Amino acid sequence: MQPTWVRDPSLAGEGVQKIELAESLMPVLNMVRARLAVEKPFKGITIAACLHVTKETAVLLRALRDGGAKVAIAASNPLSTQDDVAAALAAEGFHVYAFKGMSTEEYYTAIGYVLNHNPDITVDDGADLVSTLHKIYHGRMDSTSSIAAGVVGVEKVRQIARKVLGGTEETTTGVIRLKALAREGMLLYPVVAVNDARSKSLFDNPLGTGQSTLDGIMRSTNILLAGKNLVVCGYGRVGSGIAERARGMGARVTIVEPDPIKALQAYMAGYQVTTMAKAATYGDIFITATGDINVIRREHIEKMRDGAILANAGHMDVEIDKEGLRKMAVSVDRPRPCMEVYRMADGRHIILLGEGRLVNLVCAEGHPSEVMDLSFSIQAESIRYIVENHENLAPEVYDVPSEVDKGVAYLKLKSVGVELEELTDQQKTYLSAWFYGT
Numbered sequence: 001m002q003p004t005w006v007r008d009p010s011l012a013g014e015g016v017q018k019i020e021l022a023e024s025l026m027p028v029l030n031m032v033r034a035r036l037a038v039e040k041p042f043k044g045i046t047i048a049a050c051l052h053v054t055k056e057t058a059v060l061l062r063a064l065r066d067g068g069a070k071v072a073i074a075a076s077n078p079l080s081t082q083d084d085v086a087a088a089l090a091a092e093g094f095h096v097y098a099f100k101g102m103s104t105e106e107y108y109t110a111i112g113y114v115l116n117h118n119p120d121i122t123v124d125d126g127a128d129l130v131s132t133l134h135k136i137y138h139g140r141m142d143s144t145s146s147i148a149a150g151v152v153g154v155e156k157v158r159q160i161a162r163k164v165l166g167g168t169e170e171t172t173t174g175v176i177r178l179k180a181l182a183r184e185g186m187l188l189y190p191v192v193a194v195n196d197a198r199s200k201s202l203f204d205n206p207l208g209t210g211q212s213t214l215d216g217i218m219r220s221t222n223i224l225l226a227g228k229n230l231v232v233c234g235y236g237r238v239g240s241g242i243a244e245r246a247r248g249m250g251a252r253v254t255i256v257e258p259d260p261i262k263a264l265q266a267y268m269a270g271y272q273v274t275t276m277a278k279a280a281t282y283g284d285i286f287i288t289a290t291g292d293i294n295v296i297r298r299e300h301i302e303k304m305r306d307g308a309i310l311a312n313a314g315h316m317d318v319e320i321d322k323e324g325l326r327k328m329a330v331s332v333d334r335p336r337p338c339m340e341v342y343r344m345a346d347g348r349h350i351i352l353l354g355e356g357r358l359v360n361l362v363c364a365e366g367h368p369s370e371v372m373d374l375s376f377s378i379q380a381e382s383i384r385y386i387v388e389n390h391e392n393l394a395p396e397v398y399d400v401p402s403e404v405d406k407g408v409a410y411l412k413l414k415s416v417g418v419e420l421e422e423l424t425d426q427q428k429t430y431l432s433a434w435f436y437g438t
């Protein structure tokens with residue numbers, strides 16, 4: 001069995017320092033970790049994770065290990081791994097299969113390596129691990145799952161699939177994929193939708209992705225946002241956070257949104273709301289945050305201004321038609337890391353950041369630690385919930401239990417010294433009664 005697969009083991013020292021810095025900003029996860037270390041709920045459990053290998057993920061993995069788990073991890077994006085963190089984790093004995101700049105072949109080979117550890121629990125961000133497992137199990141093999149099957153063997157994957165107790169999922173796109181699996185009656189074990197917890201999606205998606213997406217754009221371009229026409233495609237949890245932050249920095253923000261309620265929300269929040277076809281004619285910066293495919297395509301790129309910048313914050317790299325862009329270009333330059341400048345036949349330049357992959361993770365460091373404190377505390381508690389309750393759970397997608405969701409928010413408030421108002425008995429009765437009128 002391949003023990004680890006990282007870019008440069010000598011980077012471990014730098015990685016450890018970064019992990020410790022993240023730890024100092026994640027008080028809730030530290031509290032969860034301290035309890036796990038005493039109670040050891042994961043004793044004898046093997047966890048296979050497919051997550052962005054960042055310093056915050058490292059803090060989560062340390063918590064799971066202290067809870068008794070053996071942990072193997074593959075990257076959940078070919079470009080999001082922080083190589084020093086991966087090296088540090090490998091040096092600490094985690095089975096890490098991740099490095100920045102993996103090819104598709106390497107990415108799915110790493111998923112195969114992780115499956116080879118015979119997991120009891122899967123932890124996913126985008127559902128590539130779970131979908132690979134299910135494709136192999138159900139004989140719905142494609143080019144990517146064949147790569148993983150080549151590492152583990154089809155029969156062994158089938159045995160693993162029958163043994164997994166359950167899983168968790170970190171992001172919106174992954175939850176959508178899992179619900180589709182469940183709808184088709186193909187989901188093999190219970191999965192908790194960590195993404196949908198209020199302590200996660202009200203903070204991580206708008207605040208974490210909102211800030212780090214702009215961070216990724218600024219680091220890779222050094223552009224001034226003030227005064228720019230910035231177009232956000234998708235006014236969901238992520239898009240609304242990006243829009244709010246960009247407006248705060250002086251950008252003139254336009255929203256493109258097909259959902260009438262979300263579009264109305266954006267309009268009432270004071271944004272310009274229009275179609276992609278119209279926004280394409282005047283935008284300076286375009287950010288996709290939809291979870292959808294071909295949101296920005298050839299017909300839009302044809303109308304864009306010289307120097308227009310394209311970035312994606314959605315989970316998959318399918319939101320911007322990269323292939324179309326490549327075919328339209330007569331040449332491509334890479335003047336800065338994370339930046340490709342495509343020159344069109346008519347002389348215009350269109351700039352693509354981070355190869356159209358998650359710009360906040362590829363061109364910056366992903367979400368700040370403080371927000372991942374919430375998301376990964378929910379992760380750790382949800383994994384514990386699955387381990388302790390799997391016998392009573394069906395192969396469905398479950399919400400995070402409300403007590404876990406509120407418990408994490410409560411601990412976060414406590415960590416920043418915020419007190420909660422306590423309801424009187426009279427108020428509790430009033431708020432749950434039907435007979436008090438005008």
Ligand SMILES: NC(=O)c1ccc[n+]([C@@H]2O[C@H](COP(=O)([O-])OP(=O)(O)OC[C@H]3O[C@@H](n4cnc5c(N)ncnc54)[C@H](O)[C@@H]3O)[C@@H](O)[C@H]2O)c1
Pocket residue numbers: 171172173174204205209233234235236237238239256257258259262289290291292294295313314315316358359360361367
């Ligand atoms: N970059 C990150 O670190 C990070 C973090 C969290 C979530 N995500 C990903 O971001 C994406 C969005 O997540 P979310 O939680 O905001 O989802 P969401 O469902 O809350 O919002 C998505 C929005 O996009 C809109 N939309 C769909 N198709 C569109 C199109 N063609 N044009 C314009 N708008 C369109 C939808 O109507 C919806 O309002 C997902 O892929 C999710 O996995 C990324």
